[in-house]
Amino acid sequence: MKSVSGAGVVVTGAGSGIGAALARRFAAEGARVVVNDINAEAAAAVAGSCGATAIGADAASEEGVAALVSSARSELGEIDLFCANAGLARAGGPETHEADWDACWQVNVMAHVRAARLLIGPWLERGQGHLICTVSAAGLLTMPGSAPYSVTKHAALAFAEWLALTYAHRGLTVQAICPQGVRTPMLAGSGAAAELLLFDSAIEPEVVAEATIAGIADGQFLILPHPEVAGMYAGRAAETDRWLRGMNRLQQGLESAQ
Numbered sequence: 088m089k090s091v092s093g094a095g096v097v098v099t100g101a102g103s104g105i106g107a108a109l110a111r112r113f114a115a116e117g118a119r120v121v122v123n124d125i126n127a128e129a130a131a132a133v134a135g136s137c138g139a140t141a142i143g144a145d146a147a148s149e150e151g152v153a154a155l156v157s158s159a160r161s162e163l164g165e166i167d168l169f170c171a172n173a174g175l176a177r178a179g180g181p182e183t184h185e186a187d188w189d190a191c192w193q194v195n196v197m198a199h200v201r202a203a204r205l206l207i208g209p210w211l212e213r214g215q216g217h218l219i220c221t222v223s224a225a226g227l228l229t230m231p232g233s234a235p236y237s238v239t240k241h242a243a244l245a246f247a248e249w250l251a252l253t254y255a256h257r258g259l260t261v262q263a264i265c266p267q268g269v270r271t272p273m274l275a276g277s278g279a280a281a282e283l284l285l286f287d288s289a290i291e292p293e294v295v296a297e298a299t300i301a302g303i304a305d306g307q308f309l310i311l312p313h314p315e316v317a318g319m320y321a322g323r324a325a326e327t328d329r330w331l332r333g334m335n336r337l338q339q340g341l342e343s344a345q
């Protein structure tokens with residue numbers, strides 16, 4: 088798919104932030120859009136603002152994903168593009184409570200696995216299907232101060248890569264959106280490290296939607312609304328110890344600023 092015009096599209100976690108901007112932009116481009124959120128009122132408000140359909144559901148649990156995919160298919164026919172966008176951020180290291188680690192795992196990773204499980208069969212039969220996962224630059228690099236977020240976003244990227252390499256020759260397109268800071272309620276609630284590291288270069292969610300439209304047209308796996316992330320990712324791979332030393336200096340800077 089090079090354009091979303093006329094496509095049946097589902098965006099999870101679209102009652103707010105990046106998901107809302109994606110849903111509105113896709114609708115403006117002529118897509119038939121399902122706006123999902125666990126907060127049904129927020130989903131209804133965004134859907135009402137852009138002529139889309141709201142489906143309130145938990146986009147992470149097995150039952151919630153099954154209900155969402157089946158209601159979306161009733162609404163759209165087969166789903167052409169599924170955007171696994173819902174995500175959670177939790178600050179802290181290994182001491183972070185089990186429940187918070189689990190919440191990040193469920194929403195940032197298993198939501199994508201469960202959606203793919205239901206989507207891929209019919210997509211392979213049709214010989215086409217498109218999945219876009221909202222990951223994060225934290226999935227390519229890391230996020231100081233937030234181990235559960237960094238670890239689960241790396242896992243989300245690994246799963247998207249695995250799907251892309253496994254199904255590319257059978258008509259499936261898989262892409263990963265990896266922004267740094269985006270001005271949404273998530274960023275506003277992400278604490279001091281995020282504020283110090285991300286606020287200055289933060290972009291509006293509409294810029295992420297613009298980059299996604301361009302990314303769908305060019306088909307590259309990574310959609311980078313902050314283009315400078317490509318160089319950081321290459322540096323991490325090429326000179327891992329140098330990159331880790333730089334990140335440790337950043338960590339020390341954060342500790343002395345707090």
Ligand SMILES: NC(=O)c1ccc[n+]([C@@H]2O[C@H](COP(=O)([O-])OP(=O)(O)OC[C@H]3O[C@@H](n4cnc5c(N)ncnc54)[C@H](O)[C@@H]3O)[C@@H](O)[C@H]2O)c1
Pocket residue numbers: 099100101102103104105106123124125126129144145146147148172173174175176194221222223224265266267268269270271272273274
């Ligand atoms: N804001 C940033 O700086 C930033 C940067 C990189 C990546 N991201 C990623 O972008 C995505 C969207 O984040 P955002 O900044 O728009 O956050 P946000 O908090 O503004 O919106 C997230 C939405 O997801 C919904 N949600 C949470 N759990 C859900 C579930 N189980 N099922 C359905 N909906 C659920 C929430 O109700 C909320 O409306 C996330 O995956 C996030 O990790 C955000």
